[in-house]
Amino acid sequence: MKISELSDRSGLPVQxxxxxxxxxxxxKGTATAATRAEYDGRHLHRLRLIKALREVGDLPIASVQxxxxxxxxxxxxxxxxxxxxxxxxxxxxxxQPEDSGWRxxxxxxxxxxxxxxxxxxxxxxxxxxxxxxxxxxxGLGLPIVLRDLRPYIEAxxxxxxxxxxxxxxxxxxxxxxxxxxxxxxxxxxxxLALRRMAQENASTRRxxxx
Amino acid sequence: MKISELSDRSGLPVQxxxxxxxxxxxxKGTATAATRAEYDGRHLHRLRLIKALREVGDLPIASVQxxxxxxxxxxxxxxxxxxxxxxxxxxxxxxQPEDSGWRxxxxxxxxxxxxxxxxxxxxxxxxxxxxxxxxxxxGLGLPIVLRDLRPYIEAxxxxxxxxxxxxxxxxxxxxxxxxxxxxxxxxxxxxLALRRMAQENASTRRxxxx
Numbered sequence: 036m037k038i039s040e041l042s043d044r045s046g047l048p049v050q051x052x053x054x055x056x057x058x059x060x061x062x063k064g065t066a067t068a069a070t071r072a073e074y075d076g077r078h079l080h081r082l083r084l085i086k087a088l089r090e091v092g093d094l095p096i097a098s099v100q101x102x103x104x105x106x107x108x109x110x111x112x113x114x115x116x117x118x119x120x121x122x123x124x125x126x127x128x129x130x131q132p133e134d135s136g137w138r139x140x141x142x143x144x145x146x147x148x149x150x151x152x153x154x155x156x157x158x159x160x161x162x163x164x165x166x167x168x169x170x171x172x173x174g175l176g177l178p179i180v181l182r183d184l185r186p187y188i189e190a191x192x193x194x195x196x197x198x199x200x201x202x203x204x205x206x207x208x209x210x211x212x213x214x215x216x217x218x219x220x221x222x223x224x225x226x227l228a229l230r231r232m233a234q235e236n237a238s239t240r241r242x243x244x245x
Numbered sequence: 246m247k248i249s250e251l252s253d254r255s256g257l258p259v260q261x262x263x264x265x266x267x268x269x270x271x272x273k274g275t276a277t278a279a280t281r282a283e284y285d286g287r288h289l290h291r292l293r294l295i296k297a298l299r300e301v302g303d304l305p306i307a308s309v310q311x312x313x314x315x316x317x318x319x320x321x322x323x324x325x326x327x328x329x330x331x332x333x334x335x336x337x338x339x340x341q342p343e344d345s346g347w348r349x350x351x352x353x354x355x356x357x358x359x360x361x362x363x364x365x366x367x368x369x370x371x372x373x374x375x376x377x378x379x380x381x382x383x384g385l386g387l388p389i390v391l392r393d394l395r396p397y398i399e400a401x402x403x404x405x406x407x408x409x410x411x412x413x414x415x416x417x418x419x420x421x422x423x424x425x426x427x428x429x430x431x432x433x434x435x436x437l438a439l440r441r442m443a444q445e446n447a448s449t450r451r452x453x454x455x
Contacts, residue, residue, distance in 0.1 A: 121445070168438065179435075191443040
C-alpha cells in the first residue's frame, strides 16, 4: 500500500509516519520509484503499536524506541518485554532529595514488599512511587501503618492475578505489548473511577440511611 | 501572630497568603495598625486545608472557593461536604463528542452501576470517567465485558468500605475535608504502585519458575 493508505488505515497523518521512520521506529517502505515506497501489513501493525504506546501510554519517543527494539529482539522473552513496557509507564516518582524522610519511606516500602514475599526487582519504578506516597502522607501527619495498607494490598493482588492470568502469551509479540499497555493504562482509569463510585455508595449507605 | 509567622508555620509564602485573602479563601486578619494585621489559629488551619486542596488535590482556585464555602456552611452535612470535595478531584473525563460510541459507553456504565445497586448520583463525575475508559477500550478493539470488570469492582468495594469506615466524623470539618482529600489522592497513588508491583510479582511467578 502507499503511504496515504497506511495513513488512512492507521489513523495517523503522513507527516507523523515519516517522523517515525526518521526516528527509526518504523522500517522504511520498499522503494518503487525515486519518491515512492510501498508499505505492507507489518508497517500497519507496527504503527498501531506505536500509536498505543504514544497516545494511550503517553510514552516519550525514547521509551517507544526501546520497547520497539525489544519487540524486534527475539532474545527478550515475552514476559520480560511486557515488564519493560510496564516500567516505561508513568507516573514516575519525582526526583527525591536525599533526606532522611525519603530514605525512611523507601526502606518502609522495601520492608513491606519483602514481608509480602513479592518478587519485584529492586529498581522497579513503582517502589519509588509508593515511597513518594508514604513520604507525602507522613508529611501531612498521616503516616501509613501496615493495617491501613492491607485492603490496598489485597485489592492489588486480586486485580493483578486476574490480569496476568488473562495475558495471551501465544499472541504476536507486537500485539501482546500493545494490548498489555492499553489494558494497563485504561484499566487503571477503570479502577480509579470505580473506587470513587464505591466510596460514594459506601458513604451514602453509612450516613444517609433514608 | 503576624503574617510572617503565619507564613513560617503554614509553609506558604506571604504573597500566596495575601493572594488567598484577596480571593476570599482566607478571612482577613484583625487590623492592629494601618499596615498590620493579627492572625490566629483559625487562619493557620484554613491555610493548611487550602494547601492540601491545592498541592495534594491539585484543585483550581474556583473549586477551592466552593469547598471552603461549604466548610463554612453548617447547613451542609459532613458527608455531603466530603462528597463535594471528592467530586472536585481530577482526573475528569475530557469533553465528549455526542457520538453514538460515547452514548453507548455511558449507558453501559449506568447499567453496570444499576446492576450493582450502588447509590451513586446520576451526575457523579466518575460515571463519565468510566465511560471514557470503556469507549477507549472499545476503540482499541478490547471491549469490556462484565466478567472482566468483576475483580476491579470487588477491589473497589473492598477499598471503599475500609476508607469510609475510617472517616473520623466527629472531627473538625476543616480537618476532616483536609484528611479526606489527602487520603483520597495519596492512597490512589498507593493503589497504583501496589498494582504495578503485584503485576510484576504475578508475572514473575507465572513465567519465570526458576
